[in-house]
Amino acid sequence: MSRSPAHFKRTLVDLEDWVNKTAIEDFKIDACVDRFLVRVYRLNRSILDQLESSSYYGFGRRAPKKHPKPLEWSGEGAEELREIASELRDNLNRLLPGYVEENTDVLGNEKVLRKINSRWEAVGSRVACDREYLQQTSDKDRLVETGLAWFYLRFVETITVAIERETSSALFTCGGSIPIANPIGSEQVLHWGAEHDSTAQKLTLPVLSENSDGSTHGLQTLLDACQPASFGRGGQDILDPEYRRAGKLDPDRFLTSFHPADFGIIELIEQILLPGISGETENRLQFRKLKAELYKLNVYSGPSGHFRKHVDTPRSEHQIGSLVVCLPCQFEGGNLTVQHHGQMAKFEWSRQSSSSIQWAAFYSDCEHEIETIRAGHRITLTYNLYVREMPGAILAPIRPVLDPHTLPLYGLIESLLTTPGFMKDGGVFGVHCSHAYPHSSDIAGLQLPRSSKGADLVVYAVFEALGMDVSILPVLEYDEDYEGNGAPYFGDSEQDSASEQDSDSGRGWYYKRKYWRSVPKDYLARGKESSLRYSEVYPWKSSSALLDEDQHWKRLLLTREVVDVIEAFSFGEKHHLPKKPNSLYEEWGVRVPPHLRRYIGSERGQEEDLKEVTNDVWPSYYPPGITWLVEAKHKEMAFSHISYDNQASIGARYSCAVILAVIPPFSQRGQSGKMK
Ligand SMILES: O=C(O)CCC(=O)C(=O)O
Numbered sequence: 001m002s003r004s005p006a007h008f009k010r011t012l013v014d015l016e017d018w019v020n021k022t023a024i025e026d027f028k029i030d031a032c033v034d035r036f037l038v039r040v041y042r043l044n045r046s047i048l049d050q051l052e053s054s055s056y057y058g059f060g061r062r063a064p065k066k067h068p069k070p071l072e073w074s075g076e077g078a079e080e081l082r083e084i085a086s087e088l089r090d091n092l093n094r095l096l097p098g099y100v101e102e103n104t105d106v107l108g109n110e111k112v113l114r115k116i117n118s119r120w121e122a123v124g125s126r127v128a129c130d131r132e133y134l135q136q137t138s139d140k141d142r143l144v145e146t147g148l149a150w151f152y153l154r155f156v157e158t159i160t161v162a163i164e165r166e167t168s169s170a171l172f173t174c175g176g177s178i179p180i181a182n183p184i185g186s187e188q189v190l191h192w193g194a195e196h197d198s199t200a201q202k203l204t205l206p207v208l209s210e211n212s213d214g215s216t217h218g219l220q221t222l223l224d225a226c227q228p229a230s231f232g233r234g235g236q237d238i239l240d241p242e243y244r245r246a247g248k249l250d251p252d253r254f255l256t257s258f259h260p261a262d263f264g265i266i267e268l269i270e271q272i273l274l275p276g277i278s279g280e281t282e283n284r285l286q287f288r289k290l291k292a293e294l295y296k297l298n299v300y301s302g303p304s305g306h307f308r309k310h311v312d313t314p315r316s317e318h319q320i321g322s323l324v325v326c327l328p329c330q331f332e333g334g335n336l337t338v339q340h341h342g343q344m345a346k347f348e349w350s351r352q353s354s355s356s357i358q359w360a361a362f363y364s365d366c367e368h369e370i371e372t373i374r375a376g377h378r379i380t381l382t383y384n385l386y387v388r389e390m391p392g393a394i395l396a397p398i399r400p401v402l403d404p405h406t407l408p409l410y411g412l413i414e415s416l417l418t419t420p421g422f423m424k425d426g427g428v429f430g431v432h433c434s435h436a437y438p439h440s441s442d443i444a445g446l447q448l449p450r451s452s453k454g455a456d457l458v459v460y461a462v463f464e465a466l467g468m469d470v471s472i473l474p475v476l477e478y479d480e481d482y483e484g485n486g487a488p489y490f491g492d493s494e495q496d497s498a499s500e501q502d503s504d505s506g507r508g509w510y511y512k513r514k515y516w517r518s519v520p521k522d523y524l525a526r527g528k529e530s531s532l533r534y535s536e537v538y539p540w541k542s543s544s545a546l547l548d549e550d551q552h553w554k555r556l557l558l559t560r561e562v563v564d565v566i567e568a569f570s571f572g573e574k575h576h577l578p579k580k581p582n583s584l585y586e587e588w589g590v591r592v593p594p595h596l597r598r599y600i601g602s603e604r605g606q607e608e609d610l611k612e613v614t615n616d617v618w619p620s621y622y623p624p625g626i627t628w629l630v631e632a633k634h635k636e637m638a639f640s641h642i643s644y645d646n647q648a649s650i651g652a653r654y655s656c657a658v659i660l661a662v663i664p665p666f667s668q669r670g671q672s673g674k675m676k
């Protein structure tokens with residue numbers, strides 16, 4: 001259901017005119033004020049110590065706006081300050097005729113003071129830690145004082161490194177060994193039979209070469225009963241001894257006395273690869289469990305048994321990994337290597353092959369390989385590992401065994417959140433998942449975030465423990481890579497409680513955000529002209545650039561984005577509001593839907609605008625100002641459509657799973673950085 005244009009007070013033509021006019025005015029004012037601040041800072045920085053942080057008054061529902069205090073100074077530089085102030089007034093009036101009355105003392109003028117305060121908040125830390133200027137003046141002490149500001153400047157880099165480190169140190173595989181000190185009582189018995197043979201064969205392991213009780217014969221009959229093992233490629237089972245040389249028995253053809261749960265193996269894997277089970281008994285009982293399902297018995301024999309590098313084919317959407325158990329039987333070579341994002345783990349089982357049961361578990365998206373077996377027989381049982389949801393799990397929170405508070409990532413993000421200048425107006429962190437999930441499957445919504453793995457769960461848990469609104473959502477791929485504007489919010493902020501709900505999208509993630517409302521949409525719907533906010537990408541290297549106010553406001557025009565404006569434009573388009581023919585405000589960036597959704601095969605697209613098809617088939621938004629911290633690693637098909645060049649063909653769009661964390665504005669963050 002669309003609202004008709006009649007419900008709107010303004011059109012997109014109005015919005016564009018208003019935004020352009022307002023933004024240019026704002027940029028001119030900011031440019032003049034910035035020059036003023038740089039000059040005053042260089043004159044005597046103590047003058048600026050009187051400035052209040054605008055976050056103390058301009059933000060928050062109930063906090064009333066105080067009148068900004070006049071800037072008063074009778075100390076050193078008082079004379080020059082008066083001169084700089086009258087220059088500010090002249091510049092303002094030159095760029096915006098009539099902005100302040102002639103002969104006004106701008107240092108006592110409320111309108112100008114407000115700007116001075118908010119611009120100091122926005123650029124002050126950078127003016128103060130302008131390295132080039134500091135080097136000129138060899139003002140080293142100040143550098144220490146403003147280290148925090150420098151830290152802030154580098155925040156994207158820092159967090160990204162921290163998350164990457166978390167990602168790479170996260171476990172993707174684990175393994176162990178159970179020694180068979182005394183074979184009596186710990187031997188493993190295998191039974192198997194030929195398809196039409198009722199007489200079952202039996203083998204007791206370990207096979208000790210010196211014993212002559214028929215075990216070696218038993219081993220030979222086991223080998224005889226095996227069929228050549230195939231492997232999956234492109235959805236087909238392929239037999240290719242070049243790639244895999246092994247024998248296999250399907251699970252309906254054999255029985256084993258070995259059960260991994262008897263040795264606590266499953267529990268161990270749950271703790272390491274499924275760190276979603278908390279230490280609390282209550283959650284342990286209610287939460288996620290692993291189920292191991294016997295999949296195959298494999299025998300790799302010397303001198304040439306092997307399995308080249310591959311990824312296992314998941315047998316269901318619930319499968320998260322594989323378990324390999326190596327039964328005691330002597331062999332040489334045959335190392336198992338497991339790789340994940342450039343990291344490798346090696347399981348060398350030959351040395352203890354006759355005296356231990358050895359095992360390894362790894363996530364489904366890990367590449368692994370079995371090196372050539374030089375001699376003997378490597379007998380393994382493979383299991384598929386599934387996540388099992390326990391009753392009550394739906395409501396259970398995610399609480400990793402790892403206490404998120406102890407992670408370095410937690411400390412780092414906490415310190416950023418308690419820094420006033422850091423994302424003062426709030427924002428969104430976007431972190432691409434490091435593991436592949438079937439995030440466009442039927443049960444994606446059930447699985448994520450609960451079955452998220454390793455590093456992803458760590459990142460999720462840290463954000464959640466800090467009280468952020470966290471979700472795992474797909475983002476539609478965008479021009480091969482996933483660009484965001486990467487810029488934190490700066491500038492004026494204002495908040496009221498009106499938060500508009502889009503009638504079409506209901507309680508979607510985007511509209512659910514509690515922290516700021518859309519000024520441009522307010523303008524369209526109600527004609528309300530509140531202050532615009534800008535997302536700032538600010539490439540200046542030296543604060544000297546700010547001294548040229550005529551250049552500076554034009555640069556602002558190029559490097560700033562009006563917060564929420566793009567989204568308001570697509571909103572207006574959806575409601576068929578008139579629009580300028582060559583509008584500046586086209587859609588850009590990534591699309592995020594309000595929830596996970598399954599893959600859709602669509603017949604649409606023929607002679608239709610693909611943007612429109614996307615809007616209908618995969619409704620989504622362009623959230624403003626997502627700060628991307630980690631690059632995309634995996635993608636899944638989100639939907640298909642008909643594309644039409646010379647002839648019709650099937651086109652596909654892909655999406656990536658990302659962790660999105662909404663950062664509240666500073667005024668709503670408590671002492672520990674958590675949401676108040
Ligand atoms: O036997 C092993 O070590 C692993 C076998 C394997 O990778 C597989 O069956 O997919």
Ligand SMILES: [Fe+2]
Pocket residue numbers: 310311312368
């Ligand atoms: Fe495998």
